[in-house]
Amino acid sequence: DTAVSQTPKYLVTQMGNDKSIKCEQNLGHDTMYWYKQDSKKFLKIMFSYNNKELIINETVPNRFSPKSPDKAHLNLHINSLELGDSAVYFCASSQGEFYEQYFGPGTRLTVT
Amino acid sequence: GIQVEQSPPDLILQEGANSTLRCNFSDSVNNLQWFHQNPWGQLINLFYIPSGTKQNGRLSATTVATERYSLLYISSSQTTDSGVYFCAVDYTGTASKLTFGTGTRLQVTL
Numbered sequence: 001d002t003a004v005s006q007t008p009k010y011l012v013t014q015m016g017n018d019k020s021i022k023c024e025q026n027l028g029h030d031t032m033y034w035y036k037q038d039s040k041k042f043l044k045i046m047f048s049y050n051n052k053e054l055i056i057n058e059t060v061p062n063r064f065s066p067k068s069p070d071k072a073h074l075n076l077h078i079n080s081l082e083l084g085d086s087a088v089y090f091c092a093s094s095q096g097e098f099y100e101q102y103f104g105p106g107t108r109l110t111v112t
Numbered sequence: 113g114i115q116v117e118q119s120p121p122d123l124i125l126q127e128g129a130n131s132t133l134r135c136n137f138s139d140s141v142n143n144l145q146w147f148h149q150n151p152w153g154q155l156i157n158l159f160y161i162p163s164g165t166k167q168n169g170r171l172s173a174t175t176v177a178t179e180r181y182s183l184l185y186i187s188s189s190q191t192t193d194s195g196v197y198f199c200a201v202d203y204t205g206t207a208s209k210l211t212f213g214t215g216t217r218l219q220v221t222l
Binding site: 031033035041042043044045048050055056058088090092094097098099100101102103105106108 | 142143145147149153154155157160196198200202207208209210211212214215
Protein backbone atom coordinates (compact mmCIF):
# COMPACT_ATOMS: atom_id res chain seq x y z
CA ASP A 1 0.00 0.00 0.00
CA THR A 2 2.70 2.45 -1.14
CA ALA A 3 1.50 6.05 -0.91
CA VAL A 4 3.39 7.50 -3.90
CA SER A 5 4.80 5.04 -6.39
CA GLN A 6 6.92 5.50 -9.50
CA THR A 7 7.84 3.20 -12.35
CA PRO A 8 10.40 2.32 -13.40
CA LYS A 9 12.87 2.61 -10.53
CA TYR A 10 15.84 2.56 -12.90
CA LEU A 11 15.95 3.60 -16.54
CA VAL A 12 19.04 3.32 -18.73
CA THR A 13 18.72 4.55 -22.29
CA GLN A 14 20.67 6.08 -25.15
CA MET A 15 20.80 9.68 -26.28
CA GLY A 16 18.02 10.63 -28.63
CA ASN A 17 15.50 8.11 -27.30
CA ASP A 18 12.07 8.98 -25.87
CA LYS A 19 11.06 7.62 -22.46
CA SER A 20 8.28 7.94 -19.89
CA ILE A 21 8.17 7.77 -16.12
CA LYS A 22 4.88 7.04 -14.37
CA CYS A 23 3.70 8.24 -10.99
CA GLU A 24 0.65 7.22 -8.99
CA GLN A 25 -0.53 8.28 -5.54
CA ASN A 26 -3.22 6.60 -3.45
CA LEU A 27 -3.46 9.34 -0.83
CA GLY A 28 -6.43 11.09 -2.40
CA HIS A 29 -4.33 14.22 -2.95
CA ASP A 30 -5.22 16.79 -5.59
CA THR A 31 -1.77 18.28 -6.24
CA MET A 32 1.19 16.45 -7.78
CA TYR A 33 4.74 17.45 -8.62
CA TRP A 34 7.88 16.42 -10.45
CA TYR A 35 11.29 17.25 -8.97
CA LYS A 36 14.75 16.60 -10.39
CA GLN A 37 17.78 15.71 -8.26
CA ASP A 38 21.11 16.24 -10.01
CA SER A 39 24.43 14.52 -9.42
CA LYS A 40 25.27 16.98 -6.62
CA LYS A 41 22.06 16.01 -4.80
CA PHE A 42 20.41 19.36 -5.50
CA LEU A 43 16.60 19.02 -5.72
CA LYS A 44 14.57 21.35 -7.89
CA ILE A 45 10.91 21.60 -8.88
CA MET A 46 10.04 20.92 -12.50
CA PHE A 47 6.24 20.89 -12.67
CA SER A 48 3.21 20.93 -10.46
CA TYR A 49 -0.40 20.03 -11.22
CA ASN A 50 -3.48 20.87 -9.22
CA ASN A 51 -6.67 18.98 -10.11
CA LYS A 52 -5.08 17.90 -13.38
CA GLU A 53 -4.19 21.47 -14.36
CA LEU A 54 -0.61 22.61 -14.83
CA ILE A 55 0.22 25.37 -12.32
CA ILE A 56 4.02 25.44 -12.40
CA ASN A 57 6.40 24.88 -15.30
CA GLU A 58 9.77 25.84 -13.94
CA THR A 59 11.67 26.74 -17.13
CA VAL A 60 12.01 23.13 -18.12
CA PRO A 61 12.91 22.37 -21.77
CA ASN A 62 9.85 21.53 -23.82
CA ARG A 63 11.33 18.07 -24.45
CA PHE A 64 9.78 17.32 -21.05
CA SER A 65 6.01 16.96 -21.15
CA PRO A 66 3.98 16.07 -18.06
CA LYS A 67 0.57 14.53 -18.41
CA SER A 68 -2.07 14.09 -15.74
CA PRO A 69 -4.83 11.74 -16.90
CA ASP A 70 -6.53 12.00 -13.50
CA LYS A 71 -5.80 13.39 -10.02
CA ALA A 72 -4.03 10.20 -8.93
CA HIS A 73 -1.55 10.05 -11.80
CA LEU A 74 1.15 12.33 -13.15
CA ASN A 75 3.40 10.97 -15.86
CA LEU A 76 6.54 12.51 -17.32
CA HIS A 77 7.46 12.00 -20.94
CA ILE A 78 10.90 13.00 -22.16
CA ASN A 79 11.74 13.34 -25.86
CA SER A 80 15.17 13.26 -27.48
CA LEU A 81 17.02 12.42 -24.29
CA GLU A 82 20.34 14.16 -23.67
CA LEU A 83 23.29 13.26 -21.43
CA GLY A 84 22.38 16.16 -19.12
CA ASP A 85 19.00 14.60 -18.41
CA SER A 86 20.69 11.94 -16.31
CA ALA A 87 19.38 12.46 -12.79
CA VAL A 88 16.96 11.09 -10.23
CA TYR A 89 13.38 12.19 -10.83
CA PHE A 90 11.00 12.32 -7.88
CA CYS A 91 7.25 12.53 -7.97
CA ALA A 92 5.41 14.04 -4.99
CA SER A 93 1.87 14.83 -3.94
CA SER A 94 0.01 16.99 -1.41
CA GLN A 95 -3.55 17.72 -0.39
CA GLY A 96 -3.84 21.21 -1.74
CA GLU A 97 -1.11 23.73 -2.31
CA PHE A 98 1.21 24.70 0.55
CA TYR A 99 0.56 21.51 2.50
CA GLU A 100 2.90 18.68 3.35
CA GLN A 101 4.35 16.97 0.30
CA TYR A 102 5.00 13.23 0.16
CA PHE A 103 7.63 11.87 -2.19
CA GLY A 104 7.87 8.73 -4.26
CA PRO A 105 10.97 6.50 -4.26
CA GLY A 106 12.52 8.20 -7.29
CA THR A 107 13.48 7.05 -10.78
CA ARG A 108 17.17 7.01 -11.59
CA LEU A 109 17.56 7.92 -15.27
CA THR A 110 20.90 7.29 -16.95
CA VAL A 111 21.43 8.51 -20.50
CA THR A 112 24.43 7.04 -22.31
CA GLY B 113 13.58 33.71 -5.48
CA ILE B 114 13.92 32.55 -1.93
CA GLN B 115 17.32 31.45 -0.61
CA VAL B 116 17.56 28.41 1.65
CA GLU B 117 20.85 27.80 3.43
CA GLN B 118 21.68 24.80 5.56
CA SER B 119 24.53 24.33 7.98
CA PRO B 120 26.76 22.58 8.54
CA PRO B 121 27.23 21.05 5.09
CA ASP B 122 28.87 17.96 6.56
CA LEU B 123 28.77 16.39 9.99
CA ILE B 124 30.43 13.30 11.42
CA LEU B 125 29.20 11.99 14.76
CA GLN B 126 29.89 9.04 16.97
CA GLU B 127 26.91 6.92 17.80
CA GLY B 128 25.10 8.32 20.81
CA ALA B 129 26.03 11.95 20.20
CA ASN B 130 23.55 14.78 19.76
CA SER B 131 23.47 17.32 16.94
CA THR B 132 21.67 20.41 15.70
CA LEU B 133 21.13 21.17 12.02
CA ARG B 134 20.13 24.65 10.94
CA CYS B 135 18.09 26.00 8.04
CA ASN B 136 17.95 29.73 7.26
CA PHE B 137 15.56 31.14 4.67
CA SER B 138 15.32 34.59 3.17
CA ASP B 139 11.57 35.20 2.90
CA SER B 140 8.21 34.42 4.54
CA VAL B 141 7.09 30.82 4.10
CA ASN B 142 3.81 28.92 4.05
CA ASN B 143 5.37 25.55 4.53
CA LEU B 144 8.64 24.16 5.84
CA GLN B 145 9.54 20.51 5.74
CA TRP B 146 12.53 18.49 6.90
CA PHE B 147 13.48 15.35 5.00
CA HIS B 148 15.99 12.58 5.49
CA GLN B 149 17.42 11.09 2.31
CA ASN B 150 18.74 7.70 3.29
CA PRO B 151 21.70 5.99 1.60
CA TRP B 152 19.26 4.23 -0.76
CA GLY B 153 18.03 7.59 -2.02
CA GLN B 154 14.59 7.55 -0.46
CA LEU B 155 13.23 10.91 0.77
CA ILE B 156 11.60 10.40 4.14
CA ASN B 157 9.34 13.05 5.65
CA LEU B 158 10.52 14.03 9.11
CA PHE B 159 8.54 17.14 9.94
CA TYR B 160 6.02 19.51 8.42
CA ILE B 161 6.73 22.56 10.56
CA PRO B 162 5.97 26.06 9.20
CA SER B 163 6.14 27.32 12.78
CA GLY B 164 6.47 26.06 16.35
CA THR B 165 8.06 22.93 17.78
CA LYS B 166 7.42 19.25 17.13
CA GLN B 167 8.96 16.07 18.46
CA ASN B 168 9.07 12.57 17.08
CA GLY B 169 11.10 10.12 19.12
CA ARG B 170 14.76 11.14 19.10
CA LEU B 171 14.11 13.91 16.60
CA SER B 172 12.63 17.30 17.21
CA ALA B 173 12.32 20.48 15.17
CA THR B 174 11.68 24.13 15.84
CA THR B 175 10.80 26.82 13.33
CA VAL B 176 10.92 30.50 14.25
CA ALA B 177 9.14 31.94 11.23
CA THR B 178 9.55 35.58 12.29
CA GLU B 179 13.33 35.13 12.39
CA ARG B 180 13.40 32.91 9.30
CA TYR B 181 15.14 29.83 10.58
CA SER B 182 14.45 26.26 11.56
CA LEU B 183 16.45 23.79 13.64
CA LEU B 184 16.46 20.00 13.54
CA TYR B 185 17.72 18.23 16.68
CA ILE B 186 18.92 14.67 16.60
CA SER B 187 19.56 13.08 19.98
CA SER B 188 21.37 9.82 20.76
CA SER B 189 22.29 9.40 17.09
CA GLN B 190 22.36 5.96 15.51
CA THR B 191 24.09 4.68 12.40
CA THR B 192 20.70 4.52 10.69
CA ASP B 193 20.51 8.32 11.00
CA SER B 194 23.24 8.61 8.36
CA GLY B 195 22.30 10.28 5.09
CA VAL B 196 21.46 13.76 3.88
CA TYR B 197 19.04 16.03 5.71
CA PHE B 198 17.16 18.56 3.62
CA CYS B 199 15.16 21.55 4.62
CA ALA B 200 12.60 22.70 2.05
CA VAL B 201 10.30 25.72 2.04
CA ASP B 202 7.22 26.80 0.16
CA TYR B 203 7.19 30.56 0.24
CA THR B 204 4.42 33.10 0.30
CA GLY B 205 3.20 34.67 -2.88
CA THR B 206 3.83 31.91 -5.39
CA ALA B 207 2.12 28.74 -6.48
CA SER B 208 3.10 25.79 -4.36
CA LYS B 209 6.59 24.45 -4.92
CA LEU B 210 9.23 23.37 -2.44
CA THR B 211 12.60 25.11 -2.67
CA PHE B 212 15.25 22.86 -1.17
CA GLY B 213 18.40 23.75 0.70
CA THR B 214 21.67 22.12 -0.28
CA GLY B 215 21.45 19.67 2.60
CA THR B 216 23.54 18.51 5.55
CA ARG B 217 25.37 15.23 5.00
CA LEU B 218 25.46 13.29 8.27
CA GLN B 219 27.63 10.28 8.95
CA VAL B 220 27.20 8.43 12.23
CA THR B 221 30.04 6.09 13.13
CA LEU B 222 30.31 3.30 15.70
